[in-house]
Amino acid sequence: xxxxxxxxxxxxxxxxxxxxxxxxxxxxxxxxxxxxxxxxxxxxxxxxxxxxxxxxxxxxxxxxxxxxxxxxxxxxxxxxxxxxxxxxxxxxxxxxxxxxxxxxxxxxxxxxxxxxxxxxxxxxxxxxxxxxxxxxxxxxxxxxxxxxxxxxxxxxxxxxxxxxxxxxxxx
Amino acid sequence: xxxxxxxxxxxxxxxxxxxxxxxxxxxxxxxxxxxxxxxxxxxxxxxxxxxxxxxxxxxxxxxxxxxxxxxxxxxxxxxxxxxxxxxxxxxxxxxxxxxxxxxxxxxxxxxxxxxxxxxxxxxxxxxxxxxxxxxxxxxxxxxxxxxxxxxxxxxxxxxxxxxxxxxxxxxxxxxxxxxxxxxxxxxxxxxxxxxxxxxxxxxxxxxxxxxxxxxxxxxxxxxxxxxxxxxxxxxxxxxxxxxxxxxxxxxxxxxxxxxxxxxxxxxxxxxxxxxx
Numbered sequence: 001x002x003x004x005x006x007x008x009x010x011x012x013x014x015x016x017x018x019x020x021x022x023x024x025x026x027x028x029x030x031x032x033x034x035x036x037x038x039x040x041x042x043x044x045x046x047x048x049x050x051x052x053x054x055x056x057x058x059x060x061x062x063x064x065x066x067x068x069x070x071x072x073x074x075x076x077x078x079x080x081x082x083x084x085x086x087x088x089x090x091x092x093x094x095x096x097x098x099x100x101x102x103x104x105x106x107x108x109x110x111x112x113x114x115x116x117x118x119x120x121x122x123x124x125x126x127x128x129x130x131x132x133x134x135x136x137x138x139x140x141x142x143x144x145x146x147x148x149x150x151x152x153x154x155x156x157x158x159x160x161x162x163x164x165x166x167x168x169x170x171x
Numbered sequence: 172x173x174x175x176x177x178x179x180x181x182x183x184x185x186x187x188x189x190x191x192x193x194x195x196x197x198x199x200x201x202x203x204x205x206x207x208x209x210x211x212x213x214x215x216x217x218x219x220x221x222x223x224x225x226x227x228x229x230x231x232x233x234x235x236x237x238x239x240x241x242x243x244x245x246x247x248x249x250x251x252x253x254x255x256x257x258x259x260x261x262x263x264x265x266x267x268x269x270x271x272x273x274x275x276x277x278x279x280x281x282x283x284x285x286x287x288x289x290x291x292x293x294x295x296x297x298x299x300x301x302x303x304x305x306x307x308x309x310x311x312x313x314x315x316x317x318x319x320x321x322x323x324x325x326x327x328x329x330x331x332x333x334x335x336x337x338x339x340x341x342x343x344x345x346x347x348x349x350x351x352x353x354x355x356x357x358x359x360x361x362x363x364x365x366x367x368x369x370x371x372x373x374x375x376x377x378x379x380x381x382x383x384x385x386x387x388x389x390x391x392x393x394x395x396x397x398x399x400x401x402x403x404x405x406x407x408x409x410x411x412x413x414x415x416x417x418x419x420x421x422x423x424x425x426x427x428x429x430x431x432x433x434x435x436x437x438x439x440x441x442x443x444x445x446x447x
Contacts, residue, residue, distance in 0.1 A: 021221070022221075022225050025286065026286075033288075034288050034289070051184045052183065052184065052187055055184075055187050055188055055191055056187075056191075059191045059195070062195070063195075068221065068222070069286075070293060070295075070329060071199070071291075072198045072199065073194075073195040073196060073197070073198035073199030073200075074195075074199050076191075076195035076198075077192055077195035077196050077199060080188065080191045080192050080195060081192065084184075084188040084192075087184075131290075133196075133199065134289065134290050134291060135290045135336065135357075140356065140357055143357055143358065144290075144357075
């Protein structure tokens with residue numbers, strides 16, 4: 001990890017938090033769907049991030065979002081769960097060393113299929129934890145499940161758009 | 172001992188995960204106990220100032236609507252000033268007017284953050300304990316309910332919206348004073364659920380539900396909404412209905428906090444009964 005990478009990650013951290021809190025938290029489509037793009041930060045951490053750092057960074061990220069939404073612990077626990085799953089997801093979907101090209105996971109280096117699997121699984125883990133912890137009852141299971149799936153789709157959509165905009169192919 | 176140490180070092184990832192996850196879950200589920208603690212007010216102060224800045228900008232977009240609401244409110248108040256009444260000399264028979272005693276006082280405040288898309292929704296307003304706001308006070312807009320204050324810092328208050336799984340408002344039918352409970356179980360922010368309607372009550376669509384005044388939070392007679400649908404349950408003792416909220420929770424600009432001037436007296440009365 002070079003100091004340049006660290007610098008960019010810190011910038012990305014703050015940018016995503018403010019983007020989430022000031023803009024995305026005010027978006028709701030049909031009263032159901034709420035995108036959580038801020039977890040893009042965890043998706044984009046470099047491959048060689050130490051695993052303890054992964055957990056701590058995710059915790060701090062979730063905690064910061066919680067400060068703004070006054071849901072102390074909610075986003076933090078969902079983020080930590082997602083960060084915990086990340087190394088396992090990466091090793092499960094990577095077939096050979098060539099799929100870990102480059103410093104950070106990206107659409108350009110790993111290809112669409114790899115990146116889709118990677119982000120779909122992690123986004124689903126995060127959204128599942130987030131929405132079910134928020135309600136903490138199973139009586140509204142189906143309604144919550146619909147919210148999880150629709151919001152995950154929306155988040156995934158935003159992640160892919162950011163990938164195409166920020167890291168265009170064949171640069 | 173050394174082996175134990177090695178074991179921890181080898182599996183530190185799992186332990187760190189468990190530690191962080193437990194820590195945040197404990198915080199999440201003890202959330203209510205943390206209200207008023209230093210942790211909570213720090214987060215309130217930070218997010219409050221950022222939200223304040225942002226709502227300062229977005230306020231300009233709703234000026235037209237705010238004006239309209241203010242004008243309506245002004246017309247209503249104009250009709251209440253003494254000059255608007257036809258006065259006779261009936262009052263002359265009362266030497267000391269102990270009948271009219273101010274029971275409710277209203278503090279107006281601006282909403283600086285609000286949501287309707289979560290399962291549990293909250294609002295933040297730009298007034299707090301310095302302005303006389305305390306926990307458990309009701310929050311209204313016009314003559315419609317909004318929610319209840321759940322936490323206060325010196326400059327901001329945190330309000331549990333009606334749109335929350337913990338929110339339960341005691342209401343009644345305007346036409347026959349039958350008590351019901353109003354809740355919200357997610358989904359559209361326009362519609363809530365009316366629970367515990369006695370079976371013998373005959374409902375029609377459009378029946379008005381108002382606050383009962385039983386809960387010490389809201390004065391009696393505020394609009395909650397109108398019945399928009401109902402189901403006659405066969406095997407239970409109560410019917411359930413659907414309510415269309417009068418409040419548009421998605422466009423709250425300025426709200427009012429209800430201060431019950433006689434709350435202390437009411438609580439003392441209850442406590443004195445308990446201690447007997």
